[in-house]
Amino acid sequence: MSEKGHAQSNIRLGMVIDLDKCTGCGACSTACQAENNISYRPDESQKLRSITWMNIYQLDNKKAYPDFKIAFLPRPCMHCDADHHSPCTFVCPVNATTRDENNGLVTHIYPRCIGCRYCMVACPYHARSFNWWDPTWPKQMESMLSPEVSPRMRGVVEKCTFCHHRYNKARAKASVDGTDPNKAIYTPACADACPTKAITFGNLLDEKSEVAKLSKDPRAFRILEKLKTKPKVYYLSKQDWIRNLADNSLT
Amino acid sequence: MQFAAGAVGGTLLTPLPWKLADDSAVWSQNWSWRPSPERGEITKVPSVCTLCAGGCGIQARIVNGHRAILIEGNPANPVNEGSVCALATSALQFLYAPYRVAQPLKQTKKRGDKTGFQAISWEQAQTELSKKLEEIRVEGPQSLACITSSRRSSMDDLWAQFLTAFGSPNLFKMPSQCDSSRTAAQLTTGNASPFAFDLENAGYVLSFGASLLDGCAASSRASGALRRWKKDRYPVKIVQVESRCSITASKADTFLPINPGTEAALAMGIAHLMVNGANYDAYFVKNNVFGFEDWTDANGKKRQGFKNLVASSAYSPEQVAKITGLEAAKIREVAKEFASQPKALAVWGTGRADISNNTYHELVFVALNALKGNLKPSGLIAVAPKVPLSDLLPQKDILSENASQHPRLDLAKAQSCPCPQNGLYGFLDAIASGPKYPIKLLMVHEANPAHCLPENKLFMTAAEKVATLVSFSSYMDDTALLSDYILPNHMALERFDDVIGVPGAPYGYYAVSSPILKPLLDTKHTGEVLMKLASTLGGTVASSIPWKSYEDFLKFRVEGIAKAKTGAIIDKPIDISSIKAGDPVTPNYSDGADLFKKLKAGTCWHDAPTGVTFDKTSSGKLELACQSIGKGTQATDDVIYLPHFSPLKPSGSESEWPLLLVGYSIPQVSCGYLANPPFMNKLVPDSVLMGNELFVDLNPQTAASLGITQGDLVMVKTTQGEASAKANVTPAARPGVLYIPRGMGHKAYDEYIENKGVNACNLMEVQLDPVSGMGTVWATRAQLRRV
Amino acid sequence: MKEEKTSASGKVVGTLLFVLGFAGAMVLGWVVFPNLLYSQKVQPLNFSHAAHRDNDCDSCHKFRPDGTYAGIPKISNCKECHESAQGSSEAERILVEEYVAKDREIPWLVYARQPDNVFFSHAPHKGKQIECVRCHRDVAKEEKLPPLREDRITGYSMTTMEMTECEKCHAERGASNNCEVCHK
Amino acid sequence: MDRILIPDGVKRCSFPIFSLWILVLLGVIGWGVAAGAAVLIKAMNLTGLNDWFGFGAYITADLAIIALGAGAFFSGFLYYGLSKFFPALKELGKIINLAVVVGFVCYTGALAVLLLEIGQPLRGWFGYWHANVHSMLTEVIFCITCYAIVLVIEYVPLILENRKVSESKPLSLLGHSMHDVMAIFALTGTFLSFFHQGSLGGVAGVCFARPYAFREGLFIWPWTFFLFILSAISSGPAFTALICKAMETVTRKKLVDRTVYELIGKIEGGLLSFYIILKIADTANWAFNMSPRFGLKLTDYYWGPYGIWLLVAEVGICGVLPALILISPKGRKSSFLLFGAFLLDIIGVSLNRFVMTIPAIAQPVMPFDQWKIYIPSIYEVAPVLAMLAYCMLIISLSYRYMPLFPRETELNR
Missing domain, CATH: 3.40.50.740 (Rossmann fold)
Structure with missing residues (x-):
């Protein structure tokens, strides 16, 4: 697995989010919730116990009125491509979270997870949520659960999967159509929904892909690059104050 | 003892303990009290969303034909171009709502x-x-x-x-807001149809209080426009005029912080500079505008025109600066930009557009655009075109x-x-x-x-x-x-419905929303x-409404389009904003039945923009002096005919109520007929709601003067009522103004919605507009104290 | 604490007791326990695969156009031939009276049902020329559907494919064994 | 009543008083067990943990108690392993039984609490079956299990030494033969305990995206791996000594010679000094070399309740100070200073475990995040207290019914 490194693979699924276009409307996050059977509770204001895979951070430039500005930063799982291990995959004692070196997806398998939360401690992006309660839905709402993603149980960790079930379907479709499954492309639910099309998804190693081009844009940056986690989620912004919030002591 | 030892030894050599350990783990992996979603064939059913007026094309994913699991955007729809908003992605939570x-x-x-x-x-x-x-x-x-x-x-x-x-x-x-927009359109152009803006093709956008990105009506279209404005090369400059540092203000290139409710004064100030600097579309104004110059009314009385009104020192940058709280230099700068940018557009609004505006203020914004020549036939402003649906059967004068x-x-x-x-x-x-x-x-x-x-x-x-x-x-x-x-x-996704036009869009649009599922309940x-x-x-009531089903009724209405033989169906992605007024659109349907069949399948009908015509006004021109306002009265004051800044004073004295309270909307909270769905509850920032406590935004300066710090429990009292809330001390708020988010504080529904926060509407004051008689809301006098 | 005697007879008794305990546990663990653990469920009606042998597997167990696997045929499929009874067997009677006539789906018990957390697509496997019997029981000559043996704790069928088997085959054929390939 | 179970020649308090004490402890244990059961049944929302604080009171208590308990066993290594070469260490034999008991209770107690800490305890054994060899937690799981087994093996002979139990010949024989191989277990145990302690340190140190906790190191082990080992051995024996002193105070008897305390003081003084020098070096490297690379300053790690006082207290007051006291013969002579230094020493190590657990994750890493505060709920406090009560219970029972202190009879004649 990880010992091999990932040099030989020519797929690295990644995402670019244009923060200048993001209006914080939340469509990506709700689409994600619907797609991935994310459970909810009557009170969701306790954000530290609220399960969200696509969390939308509100940033501000710390200035006084009227120079005050806000911006939104949607944060999926970064699917870190750090050498050898992602911060979370390194620490999981039971191999519940691993990185697929064929495509760079950092996956988390609920039936394997024992709920030790070590991965959450290791992740600086707070991309992971724990099921503090048994996930329950109002009876009627169980009808809208998707069979394509398994509902979780209490006591396990969950996080953004880049909608890998869509990837599986795209690959299966490719093998039916007789095309190369390794060339299969798909879009996660968030990117599909985004009203300003601020989210671009694809193979970062495919030079011709939009996502590869954008990731090399002069406006592109990643969060906490100094930690060498090598996220596969890039952000775009022209505004210096937003870019400065990407890493500590960036001025 | 030996027996026990033997038993333990023996048991360890059988599968029993190991299988039990494994099975209990496997049991925990399936967790029997957790629902197991039914599997099966997944199909996509296209339709059109009617949760708001936006008219987005959607498609629903259905399992085994009876269970909807996801709402996605329909890429072939020109309004949302495949994307979908937070409310629509949560639509199924209304369908399957326990309430x-x-x-x-x-x-x-x-x-x-x-x-x-x-x-x-x-x-x-x-x-x-x-x-x-x-x-x-x-x-x-x-x-x-x-x-x-x-x-x-x-x-x-x-x-x-x-x-x-x-x-x-x-x-x-x-x-x-479309009511006040319609009033303004009627007064100035003679068309009883709200104004429409060519947002997508504007080269400079000056927005007077329009919450384009803070959850306005037709948010999908606004998002599409933003995407075009923020293009990499030569992005479109956005100037937002508003009192609060909103999302739109943050996304704008320039933010003009202004006293609440004084947007029209700024517009007058800009018009003043354009007129006095002769920096306006004089050709258009001369040939197409009535009442710019002084005019004579039907009784032969000489009246003041807009030019002389706006050119007066009452609207000088210095005066306007006093009213709005902006600097005069800033006003000059923006006026210069607006006047010189070839495709500059002034848009206006009342937050989420669910409140009508002061009619005179609507007229001011029309006047500003008129000076810019935006109401030309190919200009950036039009009135929403009429969709030629069949008129209902003639009435027997009942x-x-x-x-x-x-x-x-x-x-x-x-x-x-x-x-x-x-x-x-x-x-x-x-x-x-x-x-x-x-x-x-x-x-x-x-x-x-x-x-x-x-x-x-x-x-x-x-x-x-x-x-x-x-x-x-x-x-x-x-x-x-x-x-x-x-x-x-029936819930919106279970029934036939239609969408006639996209709010504020200059092109013709019609879509039929067909059910994605059979009704679930006895509705x-x-x-x-x-x-x-x-x-x-019975009788004439029965004969006036002869249809047996709503589908038949819609079929009947669609016949009208087919008879008019206009517009065309869109069934693949196109850029609808590239269609200009007067561009030919050739019908691609054979007859009414064919058109209805296609619409029912989730496509939409469109037509090219029509521009504005002034042939219905008495002068045959765009009337900046709205003669019908003074009709029948012997008005002595010429100003009543003209666009001007005319604030409605909120009740209460400033000394007793030192603060102003303004309701605001955020895209993460549904306000209106639909309550916030659970999915969107997760989006509500904890600076808006914590537990059941709502936060009222106030500036650090205001907070300091009142001795209030972040998170304090406060009592908000307005001339209309009082409510307890928490203080959110934020530089987003203008000093002296309180901002309260709208859409919270329901007293019904279920535990996911009920009693969360305070209903801002309880605290807001409505004033009747003297021209239209409609309720307008801008600010309410308020006081705040720590509890 | 009881005082122990170290007499010879005591030793014999001790050994005997040990053997007894051991044997008892073995019987309990190997024979009684598995029978207790698995329930036996009978299908709603018998289906003879042998009698339908003129078809090959995928004429009934079809793929949908999008490549997903339709699984067990719907009642409409049965209807094509069994609109009226094709014989006098009990199964035939149940089929026609209870399901075809009432247009109800037959609640078949699935022998190979995977839990919710498993993603499995037949399509890529079929493309690799893997025979059905590689994973499923050979039904070509099967006259009578066997009862479904379901684990009472986990709810799994005894014949549910286990992960180790999937992994083994994937490893042999060089297919990816990453978690997300099969889990969702 | 229980006279026949009490070792020969020693005096113990009356049975009713003892029973009352045991009942109190059982009460606390019962409360904690009930709280723990509630967590298992109703899920972990009862705790004060959240998505920010994945680790909390359970882990902190476990880390601290294991540091002290495992460290206690270091005296076993000194006695069984090194006393052959350094006869002075033979003195430790007088307290070695207590050290074994302390190690045993700390480990078994920690294991029980660990069960509550995971969201799916039924899958706890996946740690063995599906182990990820890269994970420090895997190391922890394996070590803690093996070590607990070793400790049971070490503890059993003590039970077998009970007067009544040893009347049974085969059991007594078993006890004796186990004693013979004890040295091997002591050495195995020490290795495991070192390794285990180290991997606990590694748990924090390997989180390379958490600048507060992350440390570089040797091969696969971060510096915290070694620092944890050192800090454990430099505090565990002190912990044993302190417990012994507490027992002496409670029972109003002399249980060991004062020379033992002073010997421990001397050993601890040396070890602690060594540890604290390395700890200071590590802290300096972290603060002035590593952190700037992450864009952080030392002050970025301290905020609000998790202020710089933590560093002052841990390294200064509870590190340098006791080290200075313990290495000076004068300091060791004064009971106040000696036991005061022991106390500071164990507080310092516990504080270290707290710092590496809670403030380390309270710190926001993304610049736009805010510090958060963790407050444990009663469902976390109760099982932790119960674990301590359990430790006391076993120590009390062991003291009453087993010959823990070979010199007790003589010293109290």
Whole structure:
């Protein structure tokens, strides 16, 4: 697995989010919730116990009125491509979270997870949520659960999967159509929904892909690059104050 | 002991302990009390979303034909171009909401008592309702009234048809900015259709308080426009004029922080500089505008024109700076930019556009665009084109004789407004304060005035005076809870509906929303209930509404387009904003049936923009001097004809109420007929809601002067009411102004919604616009203290 | 604590007791326990695969156009031939009276049902020329459907494919064994 | 009543008083067990943990108790392993039984609490079956299990030494033969305990995206791996000594010679000094070399309740100070200073475990995040207290019914 490194693979699924276009409307996050059977509770204001895979951070430039500005930063799982291990995959004692070196997806398998939360401690992006309660839905709402993603149980960790079930379907479709499954492309639910099309998804190693081009844009940056986690989620912004919030002591 | 040792040893060599350990782990992996979603064939069913007026194309994922699991955007729809908003992605949570009304209900106890509702059959419901209608019809049909929020749907016309045929003029709409926009369009262009903006093709956008990105109506279109503005090369400059550092303000290149409600003064100031600097489209103004120069009225009286009004020192940058709180230099700078940018567009709005605007202010913004020449046939502003749907069957003059005796209730109060429009507030006020005639039956359709009407206590008081309140809501909302009968409509995704035009869009648009599923509950399409009631009532009511199903009704309406042979179906992705006024659009449907079939399959109809024409005004030009305002009066003041800054003073004295309270909207909270769905609850920032406490935004300066710190429990008191909340000290707020998020504080629905925060509408003051008589809201005087 | 005697007879008794305990546990663990653990469920009616042998597997167990596997045929499929009874067997009677006539789906018990957390697509496997019997029981000559043996704790069928088997085959054929390939 | 179970020649308090004490302890244990059961049944929302604080009171208590308990066993290594070469260490034999008991209770107690800490305890064994060899937690799981087994093996002979139990010949024989191989277990145990302690340190140190906790190191082990080992051995024996002193105070008897305390003081003084020098070096490297690379300053790690006082207290007051006291013969002579230094020493190590657990994750890493505060709920406090009560219970029972202190009879004659 990880010992091999990932040099030989020519797929690295990644995402670019244009923060200048993001209006914080939340469509990506709700689409994600619907797609991935994310459970909810009557009170969701306790954000530290609220399960969200696509969390939308509100940033501000710390200035006084009227120079005050806000911006939104949607944060999926970064699917870190750090050498050898992602911060979370390194620490999981039971191999519940691993990185697929064929495509760079950092996956988390609920039936394997024992709920030790070590991965959450290791992740600086707070991309992971724990099921503090048994996930329950109002009876009627169980009808809208998707069979394509398994509902979780209490006591396990969950996080953004880049909608890998869509990837599986795209690959299966490719093998039916007789095309190369390794060339299969798909879009996660968030990117599909985004009203300003601020989210671009694809193979970062495919030079011709939009996502590869954008990731090399002069406006592109990643969060906490100094930690060498090598996220596969890039952000775009022209505004210096937003870019400065990407890493500590960036001025 | 040996036995035990043997048993332990033996057991360890059998699968028993290992299998049990494994099985218990596997059991935990499936967790039997967790739902297991049914598997099967997944299909995509296209439709059109009618949760808001935006008209987005959607497609639903359905499992085994009976279970909807996801709403996605329809890439072939030109409005949303495959994307979809947070509310639409949560749409299924309304479909499967526990607070849906499963069958007709009748209140058997006191109104508002949740336990008093008794399930009744549709037959009983319809019989009892038609009996009441028959009685009213005999005693005076004007005593029937309806409030709906339906505006861009054939349902709206069906209600009008029903009430007209029945003999009542009392059909009212929930407030919307399109009413004031329509008033302004009518006064200046003679078209009774709201203004439309070519956002996508503008080269410079000056927005006067329009919450383009803070959850406005048609948010998908605004998002599409933003995407085009933020293009990499030569991005479009956005200037936002507003009092709060909103999302739109943050996304804008320039933010003009302004005293709340003074946007029109700034527009006048800019116009002043353009006129005095001769930096306006003089050719257009000279040839197409009436009332720019001084003019003579029908009585031969010489009147002042807009030019002289705006050029006066009252609108000098220095004066405007005093009113708005901006610097004069900044005003000069923006005026210069606006005047010199070739494709500059001024847009305006009232936050989420669910409140009507001050008519004079609407006129100011029209005037500013007129100076820019934007109302040219190929300009950036048009009026929304009419979709050539079949008109409803001609009426047999049922209403007319009654109407002269029993005018619409808001008009019956004989207010002196010259240009009366949809006067919901006037109507409610009339009922509350002893009407000319009683309202015996009030029907509320797709609206929740008990919650989301600013100054909602007016509705509460009025409702008490109404003998019977009937709700057609699909949900147990705040208004349904107060009703005597609930005749639940199908939920939007279970029924036929249509979308007539995209709010603020210059192109023609029509789409049919077809059901994605069979109705889940014992509900009925309100349109079909009306059809049933009409046929029971018989006579001319029955003959006016001859359709048996709503689908038939829509088919009938679509025939009109086919007869007009205009526009075309869109079934693959196109950039609709690239179609210019006058571009040929060739029909690609054979006849009405074909068109309906295609629309039913989730496509949409469109037509090229039509631009604005002025042939309906008395001068045949764009009238900046609105002659109809002064009609019949011997107005002495020339200003009443002209666009000008005319703030309505909020009640209360400044010394007693030192602060202003302004309601604001955020895209993460649904406000309006639909309550926030659980998915969107996760989006609500914890600076807006924490537990059940709502936060009121105030500037650090204001907070310091009041001795308030972040998170303090505070009491907000306005001239309208008081509420306890928490303080959110944020530089987003203008000093001296409190901002309260709208859409919270429901008193109905379920545990996911009920009692979360405070309803801003309880605290907001409504003032009637002197021109149109519609309720406008901008700020309420308030005080704040720490508890 | 009881005082122990160290007499010879005591030793014999001790050994005997040990053997007894051991043997008892073995019987309990190997024989009684598995029978207790698995329930036996009978299909709603018998289906003879042998009698339908003129078809190959995928004429009934079809793929949908999008490549997903339709699984057990719907009642409409049965209807094509069994609109009226094709014989006098009990199964035939149940089929026609209870399901075809009433247009109800037959609640078949699935022998190979995977839990919710497993993603499995038949399509790529079929493309690799893997025979059905590689994973499923050979039904070509099967006259009578066997009862479904379901683990009472986990709810799994005894014949549910286990992960180790999937992994083994994937490893042999060089297919990816990453978690997300099969889990969702 | 229980006279026949009490070792020969020693005096113990009356049975009713003892029973009362045991009942109190059982009460606390019962409360904690009930709280723990509630967590298992109703899920972990009862705790004060959240998505920010994945680790909390359970882990902190476990880390601290294991540091002290495992460290206690270091005296076993000194006695069984090194006393052959350094006869002075033979003195430790007088307290070695207590050290074994302390190690045993700390480990078994920690294991029980660990069960509550995971969201799916039924899958706890996946840690063995599906182990990820890269995870420090895997190391922890394996070590803690093996070590607990070793400790049971070490503890059993003590039970077998009970007067009544040893009347049974085969059991007594078993006890004796186990004693013979004890040295091997002591050495195995020490290795495991070192490794285990180290991997606990590694748990924090390997989180390379958490600048507060992350440390570089040797091969696969971060510096915290070694620092944890050192800090454990420099505090565990002190912990044993302190417990012994507490027992002496409670029972109003002399249980060991004062020379033992002073010997421990001397050993601890040396070890602690060594540890604290390395710890200071590590802290300096972290603060002035590593952190700037992450864009952080030392002050970025301290905020609000998790202020710089933590560093002052841990390294200064509870590190340098006791080290200075313990290495000076004068300091060791004064009972106040000696036991005061022991106390500071164990507080310092516990504080270290707290710092590496809670403030380390309270710190926001993304610049736009805010510090958060963790407050444990009663469902976390109760099982932790119960674990301590359990430790006391076993120590009390062991003291009453087993010959823990070989010199007790003589010293109290």
